[in-house]
Amino acid sequence: MDGRICLVTGASAGIGKETTIGLAAMGATVALVARDRKRGERAIADVRRRTGRTDASLFIADLASMAQVRRLADEVSERLPRLHVLVSNAAVITQTREVTEDGFERQLAVNHLAPFLLVNLLLDRLRASAPSRVVVVASQVEREGSIDFDDLQLERGWTRLGAYNRSKLANVLFTYELARRLRGTGVTANCLHPGVIATRLLDDYNGGGGLLSFLRRRGTPGPEQGARTTLLVASDPALADTTGRYFREERAAESSPQSRDPELAGRLWRESARLTGAGA
């Protein structure tokens, strides 16, 4: 990965931080996106301590805000001369229905609309840097997701897992549609399930009861293991031409039938473009 510039969202914790460290250890120049400067700086210090690399850079953005996503894309375009890998990894699970400053349900905003907007705003940079890769960290729970276009903001019947599973289905649909749109450009788009990994998000998935240390004691794998599939998809030379695929346990796998429905993906793309004002 020498000379490759890689941007990772959600790089301040969990799988994203380990992904950043893994990419840096492989020789890449890494750029971290964090919403909190202190946590971001701590992650940069961890990259330095564990890989010896001193060229990691930090971008600050709260991905719940579409204005901040736009500012992030501008800053990335300004500060990074090229972009070879964009890892969309940040995600959130809330315990109650929250609405962002843009009026979006928070999990839809952070987990789907933010990556949709960020990738679309950085597409020219990715194309100009080809061969390049978009890697979307989704989840196996996409299988449980459903998308109701009449109630995309889940104003009726919001549940924690209903919102999360739907956002992860959206990740897979987005990746496949992106791959279709990018055919022949030298930019690939793939998504993955990282495994069931002991992080704060898994705790939040289970209701936020503070079960992390219990999960770790019980042997649930940690973020280092969780970063492996992302690292493979981001870097393996054998995957240079692989696009529009879903991975788990470090190999290609099948995602759910609904995630492979091109009509659903096309409709979600159009709706996301309308909501974010990009990608039309």
Ligand SMILES: NC(=O)c1ccc[n+]([C@@H]2O[C@H](COP(=O)([O-])OP(=O)(O)OC[C@H]3O[C@@H](n4cnc5c(N)ncnc54)[C@H](OP(=O)(O)O)[C@@H]3O)[C@@H](O)[C@H]2O)c1
């Ligand atoms: N853990 C699992 O078992 C599992 C399973 C399947 C899929 N995944 C996926 O793996 C990815 C990484 O999750 P994880 O388990 O590593 O979770 P995590 O430890 O909770 O990390 C989530 C990351 O996203 C960032 N983030 C959350 N909201 C944000 C916002 N509004 N703006 C900017 N950054 C934000 C967090 O930043 P802060 O540090 O500021 O909070 C953190 O860096 C997610 O896409 C998740 O859906 C995880």
